[in-house]
Amino acid sequence: xxxxxxxxxxxxxxxxxxxxxxxxxxxxxxxxxxxxxxxxxxxxxxxxxxxxxxxxxxxxxxxxxxxxxxxxxxxxxxxxxxxxxxxxxxxxxxxxxxxxxxxxxxx
Amino acid sequence: xxxxxxxxxxxxxxxxxxxxxxxxxxxxxxxxxxxxxxxxxxxxxxxxxxxxxxxxxxxxxxxxxxxxxxxxxxxxxxxxxxxxxxxxxxxxxxxxxxxxxxxxxxxxxxxxxx
Numbered sequence: 001x002x003x004x005x006x007x008x009x010x011x012x013x014x015x016x017x018x019x020x021x022x023x024x025x026x027x028x029x030x031x032x033x034x035x036x037x038x039x040x041x042x043x044x045x046x047x048x049x050x051x052x053x054x055x056x057x058x059x060x061x062x063x064x065x066x067x068x069x070x071x072x073x074x075x076x077x078x079x080x081x082x083x084x085x086x087x088x089x090x091x092x093x094x095x096x097x098x099x100x101x102x103x104x105x106x107x
Numbered sequence: 108x109x110x111x112x113x114x115x116x117x118x119x120x121x122x123x124x125x126x127x128x129x130x131x132x133x134x135x136x137x138x139x140x141x142x143x144x145x146x147x148x149x150x151x152x153x154x155x156x157x158x159x160x161x162x163x164x165x166x167x168x169x170x171x172x173x174x175x176x177x178x179x180x181x182x183x184x185x186x187x188x189x190x191x192x193x194x195x196x197x198x199x200x201x202x203x204x205x206x207x208x209x210x211x212x213x214x215x216x217x218x219x220x221x
Contacts, residue, residue, distance in 0.1 A: 001169075034208065036152075043202055043211040044144075044152065055209065087152055091207060095168040096142075096154040 002026050002090050006099035012107040017078045021102045023071040023088035031067045032092035038101075039084045047086075048073070080106075109133040111203055111212035118218050119193045126189040127215045129203030136184035137161045140206040143177065143188050146214075147199040157206055158186060193219045 003026035013019050023033065031051035036044040046055045048064040051071055061076045075082055083106050088099040114128040129141060143155040156167040158177040165177040176189040190197055198219045203212040 036208070038152075043214050044204075044208075045211070046209045049207065049209070089152075089154070089208070094166060095156075098152045098154060101151045 001095055002029060002093060002097055004088055004090055004097050004099040006086075006088055006102050008102060009100065010103040010105065012105045013078055014107045015078055015080060018074065018076045019078065019104065020075075021073045021086055021088075021104075023066075023073070023099050025069045025071075025090055025092075028068045029090045029092035032090055033064075033066070033071050034089045034091065035062075035064055035073045036087045036089065037082075037084045038087065044087065075104075078104075109205065109210045111205060111210055113201075113203060113212040113215045116216040116218070118220065119190075120221055121193055121195060121219060123193050124189060124191045125193065125217055126187055127201055127203075127217070129186045129188070129212050131184045131186070131205065134205070137181055141177075141179075141186040142204045142206045142208055143175075144202045144204060144208075145171075145199045146202065147196075150199075155188075155201075160186070190217065193217075195219050 005024045007022045033051045035048040038044040052064045063074045065072050085101045085103045087101050110132045112130045117125045119125045137160045140157045140159050142157045145153045155171040158165045178187045200214040200216050202214045
């Protein structure tokens with residue numbers, strides 16, 4: 001199985017800051033990577049697919065990059081509604097696997 | 108608009124079975140597979156597997172084979188997750204999602220307790 005490792009596990013930031021979350025795959029996955037946002041008590045929401053393509057309706061302050069084994073999610077100009085937990089997911093091969101999540105908290 | 112609406116919370120006893128439903132609307136059901144994802148309390152997301160809504164063929168992640176069963180009723184655009192021989196470890200929120208996980212159901216809490 002492909003292991004997905006996110007870092008950091010948690011981070012604190014302020015409104016207006018820029019943050020970057022890293023996701024590493026245990027083997028190459030081309031650009032078969034998605035990012036999800038989850039708020040407490042809610043279902044995950046799809047943000048990005050194919051490593052860098054924003055889903056319809058996702059604000060442009062979210063940006064995904066990377067290919068192969070190293071990927072990043074950058075959130076610029078943090079807004080109050082951006083504080084949540086973020087997960088990466090590889091869909092290059094079965095079983096599809098998620099990272100362990102990164103909790104983004106307000107400083 | 109695309110919607111996935113799941114059935115309500117379930118309380119089951121160890122050894123019993125529960126069946127969760129996921130009703131899709133706003134798109135052609137058989138054009139997209141349905142994925143199931145588990146989230147134990149305070150934990151991350153686990154991909155359980157997927158069912159091809161066109162062929163009915165399920166694919167299970169290794170940890171979810173045998174104990175969990177995916178099924179469909181395409182006549183009502185509904186996917187089902189049955190959990191057999193419930194264990195306390197099965198206590199979790201279960202989500203369905205339209206593959207490739209672009210739309211999600213609201214989640215169903217399954218609590219296993221005697």
